[in-house]
Amino acid sequence: MTISVVILAAGMGSRMNSDLPKVLHKLGGAPLVAHAMHAAQALDPERMVVVTGHGAEAVAKAARAQNSDVLLAHQAEQMGTAHAVAQAREALKGVTGDVVVLYGDTPFVRSETIEAMLEARKDHAVVVLGFEAADPGRYGRLVMEGEALSRIVEFKDASEAERAITLCNSGVICADASALFELIDVVGNDNASGEYYLTDIVGLARDQGQSVGVVRCDEAETLGINTREELAGAEAAFQARMRAEAYEDGVTLIAPETIHFALGTTIGRDSMIGPNVVFGPGVTIESGVTVRAFCHLEGCHISRGAEVGPFARLRPGAELAEDVHIGNFVEIKNAMLDQGAKVNHLSYIGDADIGERTNIGAGTITCNYDGVFKHRTTIGARAFIGSDTMLVAPVRIGNDAMTGSGSVITEDVPDGALALERSEQTTKPGLALRLMQRLRALKAKQQKET
Ligand code: UD1
Ligand code: CA
Numbered sequence: 001m002t003i004s005v006v007i008l009a010a011g012m013g014s015r016m017n018s019d020l021p022k023v024l025h026k027l028g029g030a031p032l033v034a035h036a037m038h039a040a041q042a043l044d045p046e047r048m049v050v051v052t053g054h055g056a057e058a059v060a061k062a063a064r065a066q067n068s069d070v071l072l073a074h075q076a077e078q079m080g081t082a083h084a085v086a087q088a089r090e091a092l093k094g095v096t097g098d099v100v101v102l103y104g105d106t107p108f109v110r111s112e113t114i115e116a117m118l119e120a121r122k123d124h125a126v127v128v129l130g131f132e133a134a135d136p137g138r139y140g141r142l143v144m145e146g147e148a149l150s151r152i153v154e155f156k157d158a159s160e161a162e163r164a165i166t167l168c169n170s171g172v173i174c175a176d177a178s179a180l181f182e183l184i185d186v187v188g189n190d191n192a193s194g195e196y197y198l199t200d201i202v203g204l205a206r207d208q209g210q211s212v213g214v215v216r217c218d219e220a221e222t223l224g225i226n227t228r229e230e231l232a233g234a235e236a237a238f239q240a241r242m243r244a245e246a247y248e249d250g251v252t253l254i255a256p257e258t259i260h261f262a263l264g265t266t267i268g269r270d271s272m273i274g275p276n277v278v279f280g281p282g283v284t285i286e287s288g289v290t291v292r293a294f295c296h297l298e299g300c301h302i303s304r305g306a307e308v309g310p311f312a313r314l315r316p317g318a319e320l321a322e323d324v325h326i327g328n329f330v331e332i333k334n335a336m337l338d339q340g341a342k343v344n345h346l347s348y349i350g351d352a353d354i355g356e357r358t359n360i361g362a363g364t365i366t367c368n369y370d371g372v373f374k375h376r377t378t379i380g381a382r383a384f385i386g387s388d389t390m391l392v393a394p395v396r397i398g399n400d401a402m403t404g405s406g407s408v409i410t411e412d413v414p415d416g417a418l419a420l421e422r423s424e425q426t427t428k429p430g431l432a433l434r435l436m437q438r439l440r441a442l443k444a445k446q447q448k449e450t
Contacts, residue, residue: 007351330345352377
C-alpha cells in the first residue's frame with residue numbers, strides 16, 4: 001500500500017523564547033523537523049508534505065536539506081491542527097492510500113510504530129497513536145468504549161471525569177487520504193480554543209458508523225518539545241537511544257557518555273569509537289573501522305578497516321576507501337582517498353583525489369583556495385608526497401611519483417617522476433659554535449653595564 005506523510009510545523013513555539021521557529025532548534029545536530037522526516041523516510045512514502053507557517057522560508061530550507069523531494073504547504077494563520085492538515089490538500093492531490101500525520105516538534109516517533117498503525121488500519125477507518133501518560137497534563141484524552149476509541153477530548157474542553165483519563169493522544173493519526181480530507185471538511189471550531197481540531201475527526205468518523213482504533217506506544221516516543229529544558233532532556237534521550245542502537249549493531253564505544261551522535265549516524269559491526277568523538281550530520285561508517293579519541297566527523301563516509309584519529313577532522317565530502325589511515329591533526333574535506341592511502345600527521349587535504357596506497361607526508365597541504373575559486377589536487381596511486389609539501393592546486397601528481405620535503409609544487413608531476421622544489425643547502429663548518437659564543441659574550445657585557 002502507498003502512504004503519504006504530512007508533518008505539521010507551522011507553530012512558533014513561543015515557550016522556546018527564541019527568534020528561531022521551534023522546529024529549527026537542533027537535536028542530534030539536525031533541526032527537530034528533520035527527525036520526523038527521518039522516521040517518515042524509512043516508510044518510503046509516496047509524498048511527504050511539511051506544513052510551514054512561522055519562519056516558513058527557513059523551515060522550508062531545512063526540510064529541503066533533509067529531503068529534496070519534500071513538498072511544502074503553507075498555513076498563513078495557525079487555526080488548529082485540522083486546518084494545518086487541510087493546507088496539504090493541494091500537495092496530496094491525486095494520492096491514493098493512507099496519510100499519516102506527524103508533528104515537527106515530536107522527534108522520537110519510530111517508523112516501526114507508524115508501521116503498526118498502518119497495520120491496524122486494516123481493521124479501522126482511522127487509527128490514532130495513544131500512550132499512557134505518567135502525568136497527562138494538557139494532552140488530549142482518548143475516550144474509549146471497550147477497545148474502540150469513541151472520541152478525543154482536548155484538555156481545555158474536558159470534564160473532570162475526562163481529565164482523569166490517563167490514555168492520551170500523541171497527535172499521530174492515520175487514515176485513508178480521501179476519507180481524511182472529507183472528515184476534515186466537516187470539522188468545526190466551536191470549542192474552548194476556537195480552533196479546528198484534527199482530533200475531532202475521531203468523533204466524526206464514529207458518527208458515520210466507522211471504527212477508530214488506537215495503537216499504544218511508550219510515552220518516551222511521543223515526547224514533544226516545547227521548552228529549552230525539554231530540548232536538553234530530549235538531547236540526552238536521543239544520545240542514549242543512539243548508544244543503544246550502536247551496541248545492538250555490534251559497535252564498541254569507549255567512554256560512551258562522551259561520544260556525541262547526530263541524526264542518521266550509521267556505524268557498522270566491529271567498529272570502535274573512542275572517547276570524545278563528535279558526529280555531525282551525514283556520517284556513515286562501515287564495519288571494522290577504528291575512530292580514535294577527539295575526532296570530529298561530518299558528512300563523510302569511512303569504508304571497512306579504515307583508521308581515523310586521534311584528533312582528526314573529516315568534513316563534508318570526505319570519502320575514505322578501505323584500510324585508509326588518517327592520523328592526528330589531519331583535516332580532510334571534499335576529497336576521495338583510495339584504498340590503503342595514508343595521511344598520518346598534521347595535514348590539510350581539501351578538494352582532492354588521492355590514489356591507492358599513496359602516502360602523504362607530515363605537514364602536507366593542498367592549497368586549494370586562491371581567495372575566490374577552489375581548485376582540485378589529483379594524486380595517483382602509490383605516490384609518495386614528502387613532508388611539508390605545498391600542493392598548489394590545480395595540480396596533478398602521477399602514479400608512483402614523489403615530491404621532496406618542503407617543496408612548493410605548482411606544476412604537474414608525471415608518473416614515476418621526483419619533483420624537488422627548494423634552494424640548495426649551504427653548510428658553514430663551526431659557524432654555529434662561533435656565533436653562539438659571540439652572542440653570549442655580548443649578553444654578559446650588557447649585563448655588566450646595567
Ligand atoms: C495536540 C492535540 C492533542 C495532543 C497533543 C500532543 C489537537 C487539537 N490536539 O495538542 O490532542 O495530546 O497535540 O502533543 O490536535 N500546528 C500547526 N498549525 C496549527 C496548529 C498546530 O502546524 O494551526 C502544529 C504545531 O506546530 C505542532 C503541532 O501542530 O507541531 C501540535 O500543535 P499544538 O498546538 O502543540 O497542539 P497541542 O495543543 O499540544
Ligand atoms: Ca504541543
